[in-house]
């Protein structure tokens with residue numbers, strides 16, 4: 001990590017404070033506390049059902065779509081409480097983009113997929129939209145593959161291309177954070193490595209939180225790794241340390257494949 005990056009890394013973009021979440025009576029996240037630093041890639045790992053997806057969906061309050069959810073503690077985004085404040089959800093989701101496990105382009109043209117977010121946020125001028133679409137597709141490493149077919153349906157792209165289109169769509173609203181929930185688990189190895197290369201580039205400009213089942217992937221692409229187990233954060237630290245010399249016995253057992 002460069003000196004500049006270390007200096008930036010001291011800035012927390014999220015403070016998660018004694019956070020609990022229940023689905024009805026199911027206590028899915030328990031007393032979770034940690035900071036997510038600006039300009040870092042934070043990987044969330046842990047066995048199935050440990051609360052990874054639940055956690056990442058709280059960071060843009062997508063979790064609020066589920067009426068059975070109750071939360072306590074706090075998640076503070078850039079100084080503002082997401083739980084006790086009254087965050088503007090449209091604005092929050094502009095700043096905190098999300099990419100899902102299964103590529104989910106809108107059934108619209110490639111151009112319209114990317115232009116959609118900026119339009120919702122009031123950008124109407126064609127020239128500005130054209131520029132944003134081109135830049136976002138370039139930043140998502142997709143421009144060269146689609147520049148001659150921008151007005152064809154996004155669903156006509158391959159799975160890996162669709163996922164990069166979804167990343168372009170997230171970038172088009174100029175977010176500061178990108179949440180990724182297992183973004184490569186539905187992709188083949190070549191598409192996966194393209195998305196990993198892309199994450200490596202995006203890390204220079206964005207804060208990234210990624211849920212992954214793939215421990216090699218977490219080790220390759222993240223600065224920090226958080227290990228969740230049965231709804232608890234067992235350990236968070238520098239990825240190198242978590243994968244070579246974790247403090248917690250459960251982390252060690254998980255990364256060495258003793259359970260999963």
Ligand SMILES: Nc1ncnc2c1ncn2[C@@H]1O[C@H](COP(=O)(O)OP(=O)(O)OP(=O)(O)O)[C@@H](O)[C@H]1O
Pocket residue numbers: 023026028046047048049050051052053054055066
């Ligand atoms: N919509 C929901 N309604 C009720 N319970 C839920 C819901 N979503 C998740 N849960 C429960 O919350 C707990 C955490 O689930 P979550 O999907 O966050 O885990 P995960 O670590 O992402 O799992 P996986 O790796 O299998 O995707 C589990 O007990 C799960 O059954």
